[in-house]
Amino acid sequence: MSAPFGALPGLADLGRGLDRADARQLLRLRELQLRRxxxxxxEASDHVSRAQQALDHRQARVTRTRAARAELLTDIAGRLAARLPQWAPWASAHRAWLDDQLEREEYALINDERVLEQAQDRLAERRRELARCEHRESLAAALLDQQRRHRARGEERRQDAEREDRATGDRAW
Structure with missing residues (x-):
């Protein structure tokens, strides 16, 4: 049978093998790892937030560019139709520019989506690492507590033995 996730085989034996200072140092190390x-x-969560904001901003730009393009097409078919020969070169150039902008914004949107996905993946990995660190820290704390209990039981046994020795010593006289 294997040890549970993160548990060290022979944890009870390890606790007896460490002195008090080593157990405390191990706990401090685990606490520092947990803090880190x-x-x-x-930090990863902030990066996800920034990536999401960038994506939202980019989506808004794509929407505005699409709206401007649709408005131009509506104007060409509507209010500029009567003066189309006069405005045709401008309308054609503006439409080409809007098409180019839209294409650039859509490519950038795809890139921003990738960045967000990567940031979310990094955050998930950092959270998994945090869970491992929390588990290791709790194991180190449990080890220190176990060591304290073991020492207290030993001290209690020693005191009981001394009382027994005194009691038997008093009876012997």
Whole structure:
């Protein structure tokens, strides 16, 4: 049977093998790793937020460019139709420019979507690492607690033995 996720085989034996200072140092190390993992999650979360804002901004630009293109086409068919010979070169150039802008914005939108997806993947990985660090920190805390309980039981046994020795020593006289 394998050890549970993150558990060390022979954890109870390991606790007896570490002295108090080593157990405390291990716990401090795990706490520092946990703090660093939390910082990495916060940073990755900020990156996701910025990527989402950039994507939203880009989507708004695509929408505005599409609306401007649709408005131009409506104007060509409507209010500019009577003066189309006069405005045809301008309308054609403006339409080409809008088409080019729309294509650029759509490519940039695809890129922004990729950036957001990558940021979300990094955030998920940072959260998994945080979960591993939390588990390791709880194992180190449990190890220290186990060590304290073991030491307290030993001290209690020693005191019981001393009391027993005194009691048997008093009876012997």
């Amino acid at each position: 993992a939390r910082g990495a999650v916060a």
